[in-house]
Amino acid sequence: MMPLHQEREKMPERMTVPMLLPIGRDAELVSKMLEKESVDVLICESMHVLLEQICRGCGPFIVGDETFSDNSLGRMTEALDNQPDWSDLPGIILIGRPDNIRFLDKFATRNQIIVIQRPVKQSVFTSIIHSALEARRRQYEVRDLLEDLVRTNEELRSRTKLLQKIALELTRAENNERKRIAQILHDDLQQMIASARLQTEILLGDLNNEMAQKAAQPIFDILSQAMNASRNLSHELNPAFVIGGNLKDALHNKAAGLGAQYGFEIHTAIDIGSDPIDEDIITFVYRSVQEMLFNCAKHARAKHVSLELTRSGKLLTIMVADDGVGFDPVRLKIFGGIDGGLGLFSMQERAIALGGSFTVDSVPDEGSRFSLIIPLILEEVVSNGLPNRTEYIENEDNGETDAISVVIADDHAVMRQGLATLLRNQSDIKVVAEASDGEQAVAFALQLRPDVVLMDYSMPLLNGAEATCMIKNEAPEIAVIALSMYGGEDKQRSMHNAGAQAYLKKDVQAAELIAAIKQHARHMKGNARQNAVVSCHGPACDVSKGDMSV
Template sequence: MATILIVDDKPINRRLLVTLLPRKHYRTLEAADGAEALALLRRDAVDLVICDILMPTMDGYELVRELRRDPATARIPVIFYTAKYERWEAERLEQLGGVVRHLTKGVDPEEILLAVEKALHDATTRPYPLPAEAYDREHLRLLMDKLAQHVDELEVANAQLRAEVREREMAEAALRDSEARLREVTITLEAQVAARTAESNARAAQLGALTLELLHAEESERRRVAQVMHDSLQQRLAAAKLRLDIARSRISDTALLQHIRQAGELIDESMEEARSLTSQLSPLVLYNLGLAAALAWLGQQMQEQHGLAVKVQAAPDANPSSEETAVLLFHAVRELLFNVVKHAEVPEARVILEGIHGAVRVTVEDQGKGFDPAATATLDVSKRGFGLFSIRERLEAIGGQFTVESAPGRGTCVYLVAPEAAIAAPPTPPLTLHPEPVPVSEGGLHAIRVLLADDHPVVRSGLVALLHDYPDIEVIGEAIDGVMALNMARQLKPDVVLMDVTMPRMNGIDATRLIVSELPNVRVIGLSMHGNEQMAASMRRAGAVAYLHKGGSPDALVAAIHDAVAQAAPSP
């Protein structure tokens, strides 16, 4: 197998020959100039050299001269493969220097193969003669001609460059004029943009104020409607249920009892629907017990209604002092949990309430399917209610932050931060209160003395009518709020206080705490329209011995009164 050395400073030219020659089973070597080729020739046996003429460091003619001077390489035939010289110039130098063939770049590949085959076939065992002096003269003359040609070409290029410089100078002058005009336009535009920006900022501030006003108005209306339903509709339903139960205890007609039972069931259903609607509009547990308890209640609701197990981590005193902040965060968490139910496809989520640097932060996270937060910016916000966009808008309107960390398949973590909301425990009413006039009922000495505390007259009258049928129970007074209940308890020393939870001036939880603290022999029974465990637990922590629903069975209420007294009685 013949070895052929290809010498060319252009890799693309070498690649053509390296691809072509192995078709005839030739082995190829490559060099980028004459000097590199000489180094290869000293290390490897070569049968033929194909080289370019004009190359850096050492051109083709210098390479031929060095080959002929070295006995070890003097016998190697050389083919010039170039496009730089005219053919007659190259052929004259070939005759003087012993180059066997000249090929013009771009020639047909078959002609290259034939030339290589002939050069290898005609290779002589005798060394080629050293180039004559005329070889050097011709080489020098050829280089000088090429140099002169390049000088002429350079002069033409310089003339073109000067013309281009003049054109560029004219263009630069025109550009400077344009830049001056552009600066004037820019200054004008910047002034307009500044004015528009100031106007936009003012409108954004107005929008933020309107957003806060809208949030406040919306929540006020929600709370008003919920309060009306709680204070009027639910209380009247509870009183009606009490009256029905009283009537049922006094009637023996079976048909009439059946109608009373059916009416009671309808009242129970109506009370449940009213209670559910009230909670959806504005959960009273949020206002009575704070955000921490409201979030725990919300977790139970999500479990019962949607099958989503929500783990709530919140200290009982981690409540924002601002009611508006608590309301905003509660609604935001509820919307986020709805999103978990609808989109996350997981059975559980976690809610964390904490205070950080004078602010409140709520974290809502799940390990569900996740989403691309950037994609939510393209959704139609008008169809999403209190959704992500609305939560962000409302939080930013009060200077808060809304951050979402999520990715498809990696769950979602949402951070809600409301600033300037100090963490504070619910205020404790003062222990020193002024006595108020107390309405007192006459009764026997041995009856269980009961004090009623409820701000709804229709409920109090119903309870009085119910307990009147029990000779061992005496209603000794009625209080319309927590303050009045505390003063009456101090004055009357009742055996049992039936305590409503939601009342003006002082709620039932705080009143219970103070009564039990000052009067340990008085037993308090919580009585409320609220059926949630948070409210019941708060009453029990305050000291209540029982917690009953107003729409519950009268027998259960009477039994609770008897049990409370039995617990207080000394052991025999």
């Protein structure tokens, strides 16, 4: 297909109909019919002239069957195949002899090509030409709307890049100012406190009077506390003092320190490789992890907390999970509620501005999970925003014909955004659609026939098992990978019975999720397209419209 952007003429108020008919009664009769209907006609002297008009995006064309040869038929088919995406040019072919019907197989799949048997009846022809003109006008309107949409999207991308650049500059300016203040604390205030503390310690040693020593001891203690407070403030302002170029060790130490301070067991799994990471990203990640762990300590009353940090392609993924009291995420300020401090809200705003995402999954009495995805190359990433309810299909052709096509189904917009951001940074994976409920998941899967569907279990209209069952009954070659916040055996069994290839918890590491997608896509491509038969059984498949879970 031709690209959407191409040089083209503005749609005229009256379209010209190119016509190639031998000189004779039919040509004269058709010309008079069109003239009577106030339709402008361009008499073409050859097939070459007619094809030029078609390539320029003319109005509906009229051609007689006797003008076709094997060569001209091929050229006509090629010209129609090379129309832009918005165009399906209407055409009228006048058939004189029944044996010429043989070449019409070339046009069998074209809805806008109409064949009229001669002799031509005026009433029939008039109706057809008016329908063709109206169809062509609608196509021009669609073209204009599409080009307006493309221009608007390009402007949005440009503005998003600009906002991202501003956010990065603000982050760097903030970090530089924090460093400056921390350096002042370190070079001036802490030195003076240290000196005063030393002098007080000397004074305590020189005092022989027990009463004087008791009076001076609190001064020494206060100066010691002031030194610790000043040092901690320096570290908070400038984490580079703590990180020292080793983010992995710094996060291990911070997690262990908070675990010991607040009495919870901490498990860390950090794999960020050896390639250097921008200092501003390191600082943002350290502060974000600190904020998430602090929330676990302050509010969750958890006994076990896990911290995972992985690097995959151009993305850094941080996950913090706990087994604490949990909460209703919709009450948080980041989702428009009234609960929660500014820490998480600020983290989410900054992550989105930098082209990443921040998600929170929690259920009362069942723990919480925080996920932060940050691009490693900030200037090259463009955020797609976080729609409230996604019904999005990506139609852009990126030339990757061998890429694994994926549909993401999850009723949480921020979770869809996080998964989409992760997968779109994989060169061999292409996200083709995002669904916000089970019915959308089924519709997108059966319409687009992706290689893999990432299926959330808990969704409105249809749950994950019901949606998987319907997909597998119609398209067993599609691999379904279930995702759930929790790994209950009943849910795993339900998804397995429905035909899912894998069941993963949402706190799975990014590398493991990507590996699962590639593994099951290869497996299904190799086997299921040939002879796969999925036996869908169990309660998930025995569903009527009235039984659908909400």
